[in-house]
Amino acid sequence: MTQCRLIKTVSVTMGGQRIRRLVPVIVLGCVLIGLTGCIFQEVKEQQQKISALCTVEGKVRTDKSDNYPLVVLLLRRPDGISDIKVKWQLADHYVLEGPGRWFFRASPGNYALVAFEDRNANLIYEPDEPALDTLPNQLIACGAGMRIENPELVIPVTGRVAVDGPVDIAGLQVRTIQQQLDISLGAVTAVGEVTTLDDPRFSEEHASQGLWHPFDFLFEARPGIYFLEPYNKKKTPVLFVHGIGGTPINFRYLIEHLDRERFQPWVYYYPSGAHLNGVADHLDQTVKRLQLMHGFKRLLLVAHSMGGLVSRGFLLRNQTETQRADIPLFVSISTPWGGVPFAATGVKHAPTVVWVWYDMAPRSAYLRQLFYRDPDRITEHRSLPPETTHHLLFGFQRDSLSLGESDDQVVSVASQLYPGAQQDAVRLYGFDATHEGILEKDVVSRLLNQLLVEAIR
Known part of the structure; x- marks a missing residue:
């Protein structure tokens, strides 16, 4: 038990990139030493709380x-x-x-x-x-x-x-943690709450909580869409969606270099250990609420890593609506479109499976439904909305000690360039960068601003 607790502590206290790198180690480490307790017991308890709803x-x-x-x-x-x-x-x-x-x-x-x-x-x-x-x-x-x-x-x-x-329906939302036992999960959602990237809820500790303790995350960190400045109808909103074990602060460099005269940054925060269908539904519903509150007509979407999978699910849901906001631009960065093998390893061997691993495993039901109208037969491609232009960014900076296929030290290049994603993308951009480092590249920041400006012309 001591060994497994140590692995858990290291994974929580290190930075965002390290959390991601240690996920497969945590899975295999606990399995190999024959433990069924430790963090997986806590994951099981968290899932039971959510299932009790x-x-x-x-x-x-x-x-x-x-x-x-x-x-x-x-x-x-x-x-x-x-x-x-x-x-x-x-x-x-x-x-x-x-x-x-x-x-x-x-x-x-x-x-x-x-x-x-x-x-x-x-x-x-x-x-x-x-x-x-x-x-x-x-x-x-x-x-x-x-x-x-x-x-x-x-x-x-x-x-x-x-x-x-x-x-006023929006004004009747529950806002305090103390009321959590008497509410629906939607009532703890942040819908346009104004804050900053220094908000303690965006800490790496809470990000890790969203992966391993998603029920606690709902009430302590609170999922939803946060505004980083008061709403301004003259500026186009840009929504940033983080990845697994992530947090809005992962986008700090890109947001700090955003053209704030034309754009207003919004960030979507969610428990990354949850099933992605539920997360995509939640994002879709939160955007609908904001549309009724503010009446915006256009939204631009930027996603990193697994956030791209969430965002594509949201876009496919949004395109079925009759009065949806126009989403002319979708920029995905280092997204594992083809899945991640360690997730399949976790599904197969872990004592308790973190729900998102089912969705992140290659050829999972969630990934198939993102790209196919017939996910069981996988013969008919499911395209993004025709009015949405997808620009696909990927990284390829390998660790000098890495073996096997090319990657960005977290996600393989093959997964980032999954054919179904390429089919919908108008252009691909490759960067000599790591999975997290790509978010702090000046060349990426300048490209993003260029794409954003072109999207609103």
Whole structure:
């Protein structure tokens, strides 16, 4: 047990690059010395906490064809109170551009649903907006680990919810860690919170927590999209998405050299040990919320390492929306499009598998669905949205002691240049740089600014 604890300590306290390099060592080290405890026991406990959350999902539409956003509200009845007339608490909300599916992950409890047509597209319920109130007829008792498929919510054009005045949905988000047991995961999401790259939540310790202790990360670091300056409608937002074990501070050099007269930097922060489908869904939903709050029409996307896999998943989701923001530029940097072999080793040998390893393994279900319309047969390529231009950057600076195929000391060049990714990219750029070092190259910074400016012309 002592050996495994030592490996864990080294992986947490070293810098971001070292965390990534030690992942395969941690996996194989624990397996080879025959231990089933140590960090993997902690990973298992974290996964059990997340699995204990209940899931409520369903569809929503209106009874007539109107082209307005729809908002589904999840209301929670305080524990120990059975009176139906008690004041219910808003646990979370889900935003859709039109008819479609919604879902919530929440702690066990008693819930109800309300849905409304947001005709002003401002995340504020106005008394004259069509709404559906399921109280008191459709109460939901959601137990630990349960998945409840709710009947389709149909908002009647004449339906209303009795309120005293406008209700600001965005303003009702839960903001404190102490309320974590009474909320849905979406309620701890940062949606445009203004901060700096020196925010303690962006520390390497929290980044490591996001990989090994994702449940704790949700409430201590808080996932979401953070603004690095107050929103300015005259500037185009640039969203930076980090990789596995990463943090927004990985982009410090690029952000410090960003043209701040034209662009405003946003950073997406998430627990990198989670399943990537869930992360891509979360990013998509958070962007939708920001669109309703600020009404921006264009967003530029920059991703590093595994963040590219998250971003492609987001782009594929976003292209199905009718009122989505225009995303004319996607820049991926050192992304393992073809997967990482050590992830497959972890899946095969680790006592407890970190969820993201399933998705990072070569030929995983997640990777196949990123590039194929038929992921089981893998015959029909799934392209990025036609209005999105993808520029693919890769690194090739090997360690002098490295053996085997070419790499950037973390990801192989072959994985970075996976044919499916090349097929959608308008141009490839190679740099003599390491996996992390590429983010601090002046030539990369200058190229990025050039691509950003070209994208808004």
